[in-house]
């Protein structure tokens with residue numbers, strides 16, 4: 001079935017790092033309004049905003065203190081409404097990040113909840129008495145915060161509350177019917193304002209395992225010196241989660257023409273089917289972690305294997321996403337490409353892969369100009385809780401500071417959170433004040449202004465791809481079949497749609513390969529016409545250059 005959100009190119013904005021208009025060093029909503037023409041020129045059709053709600057900001061807004069107000073650092077509700085109006089005026093849409101797994105401990109519900117055992121909000125969160133003078137179970141928090149437990153003792157009532165993330169982010173209890181109603185009302189309030197959907201944070205973790213048992217997972221040894229086990233499978237995909245999502249769909253999502261994309265760690269293609277199969281009426285698509293967030297570097301063979309499995313979901317059941325980076329990952333050109341010698345070539349090759357694979361495309365701010373990872377000299381420069389928590393846990397367990405930092409550098413979530421690089425002026429043009437986070441020093445050469453006029457421009461190549469996606473439905477709806485599945489360097493596949501046929505060739509590495517090998521494997525490509533290539537010229541078609549990407553149209557039809 002056709003849907004606008006299948007055709008969408010989503011542009012993810014981390015407001016805090018996008019564009020600052022009042023000189024306080026923090027990006028804001030008026031900054032996004034000022035950049036809407038830029039975003040529109042990129043060819044994005046949907047904007048996804050990371051959380052902008054009122055928040056004490058221990059996890060950059062994922063700790064929400066009030067779901068129905070805008071954090072004053074980002075602006076006001078009036079600014080938000082103006083942003084939404086201006087987005088719609090340009091024919092684009094806007095989706096919000098919706099965090100339902102936890103709130104901030106400063107949320108009114110939690111303040112009530114912790115005040116007494118018989119407070120009506122007590123049961124909105126997950127409280128347990130201690131066990132033999134210790135925490136209720138062996139779970140460790142995902143941020144490696146403090147001594148590492150996922151439980152925090154609260155003296156006032158003498159019980160522990162669960163927090164899978166920071167102790168400032170208590171987990172909610174979705175068994176509570178009043179909580180469910182309050183959340184549905186809140187989501188409808190945003191949709192009635194006109195927002196076009198949600199990105200649902202950690203959505204497959206809302207339902208906890210019955211009885212909250214210890215983690216038995218032998219593959220996940222205790223971390224740090226206190227023996228807590230960081231086992232993300234404990235709260236993932238538990239019985240009851242599908243009934244809950246179906247309920248949210250019935251009470252909220254299905255009543256609007258919106259898109260809903262879930263963030264789902266610990267989900268592979270087989271598990272995903274139950275979330276996205278249309279008849280099940282839960283959510284539209286999920287973000288899996290198999291490529292972008294895989295701690296092991298994904299090579300060409302693995303990339304193809306993952307894509308084949310996920311394509312099966314599209315073929316038979318529902319819809320999928322394509323992304324290579326977001327605010328929780330490294331920069332894609334640094335992770336999968338070469339951010340030095342072949343920065344332009346590899347950034348554009350990766351973009352080609354994303355835009356020509358089936359699924360909704362997600363571009364993370366800065367990716368479109370080939371922004372790279374950052375090399376901070378010491379831990380003090382790092383902001384985000386996971387890197388900092390893990391660093392101290394490693395040091396406490398006997399690793400040297402250098403070793404700890406070296407092992408965290410590539411995957412640190414701060415790589416993607418440095419401010420957007422607009423020009424070569426001070427602070428990359430992000431702010432006239434002092435930026436909340438250090439700007440990547442390479443802003444002098446990597447920035448939007450430069451990309452607008454450079455001969456080799458990642459930005460202009462992105463614009464071509466998004467324009468083609470609007471023009472050619474084959475890029476969205478075409479069938480997908482790989483050629484040379486086991487080739488360790490080339491990613492080659494055929495898309496077909498209503499009599500059209502395309503062949504896409506991407507060199508995932510910096511070596512040189514011969515086209516003849518592909519022609520041999522796929523003789524139907526004899527009559528081909530090149531429609532896009534990331535290199536500026538083509539002297540010798542036979543030679544596939546480092547990180548080269550080509551899109552061919554195969555003219556084998558009699559017209």
Ligand code: GLC
Nearest residue numbers: 059062099165201202263328
């Ligand atoms: C998701 C967000 C991440 C956040 C976490 C807790 O994984 O993408 O940034 O830290 O949830 O809300």
Ligand code: CA
Nearest residue numbers: 020022026028
């Ligand atoms: Ca600001």
